[in-house]
Amino acid sequence: MSTRIAKPAPRMRKEPRQARSVATVEAIIEAGARVLSETGWAGFSTNKVAEAAGVSIGSLYQYFPDKLALVDAIRRRHFDRVLSVIREAAAEEKPLRHFARELVRGMIAAHSIHPTLHQVLLDEAPGDRGSRAAHASFQARYLEHYTAAVAQYRRHRKDTETMARVLSSAIEGVIHNAARRNMLDAPELQKQLGELICAYLTGQGARV
Amino acid sequence: MSTRIAKPAPRMRKEPRQARSVATVEAIIEAGARVLSETGWAGFSTNKVAEAAGVSIGSLYQYFPDKLALVDAIRRRHFDRVLSVIREAAAEEKPLRHFARELVRGMIAAHSIHPTLHQVLLDEAPGDRGSRAAHASFQARYLEHYTAAVAQYRRHRKDTETMARVLSSAIEGVIHNAARRNMLDAPELQKQLGELICAYLTGQGARV
């Protein structure tokens, strides 16, 4: 088997110049995120997205060369948002409790619009050429911020990266589960998630 | 819209009587789990399953009335296994540390064969008639065990159920993430997951 050769994979077929075309593209991406979140990758069709966006299918293909380019755009937009949440939460030095609270609040906010988009993007949507790179780079920077946070609030220097991964995936798991049950804004959940973070980072229950 | 009327939905079209038909059915379910785990619901087709099982498509339809009945069988088998893991871990009273270690070990083992099956079953696979019930009942019993464990190791009686949900979804998140990265058997991950559980249940980092 020869090494997989990357397709040309243009990101956009045409750059929107006027205001209305910018709005069209935005509407398509937004509707795409909605469809992807609500019906999963299996139900994600270009026709459905166009209809949900209140736009003809032709308009969609005027800007996006194919289906994958569209998913890519959706992915990029979502990941950027999530990343900025973590970046902000871990920006200045602050007590652990504040960090946890802000992180929880931000993550929940980021997932409130399209509750299951994140997981669908991570698990179901294919990462064919072009997105795998963005995907990996996102994951790397994502983990980077978590690692920094762990290093900041944790004594030992051991297993820092593993801890960051455990922490981030635990948070994602809780949020994903809550999203599925429409419980994202339950205050006791937010509190408990915050305490999970604090407890793990304080780590008094764990004599190494 | 009228209330959804349940289809007849027979569980099996014919009960296997001879040894080889039992083996056939088993092979189909096993292959189905593999296909579902590896390609997701979108790639889950009866023909593909039959081929993966080394069995003709006709044989599949001799026992399973339709696609959904097959998913149901897969779901039932997997959920039973996971449930028995938790049941065993929380069986007798034992120190928190032991409980955590055994739970982690069991969950990892249960997910090692088909790493992402659990999530696919929970998120992607449809729960049409017949399975929603099984699904809900599984979730209930699942949570029940976690709740019992939380109550056992935690002082306060407040928020016990929420804690159970947070704990279970956090664990699932970590395991799911590790599975995706083929890191399920990394020992430092197991250790850290154990410590997450202990820290949360000990809960010293969290002054309520």
Add this chain to the structure above:
DNA sequence: GAAAATATAAACAGCTTACTCACATTTAAC
């Protein structure tokens, strides 16, 4: 050796899908 159980795979009808194209409308430039 007959009847019941089990296995086979070609065939099909229907549906969905991603995507194109010829044309209509709107905006901007002069």
Add this chain to the structure above:
DNA sequence: GTTAAATGTGAGTAAGCTGTTTATATTTTC
């Protein structure tokens, strides 16, 4: 006001895939 570029439309298409049936072949049981 005219023109050319930008943008929008949606019926149409061709291909692929799906779940399922059926008529036939093989194996087991008694």
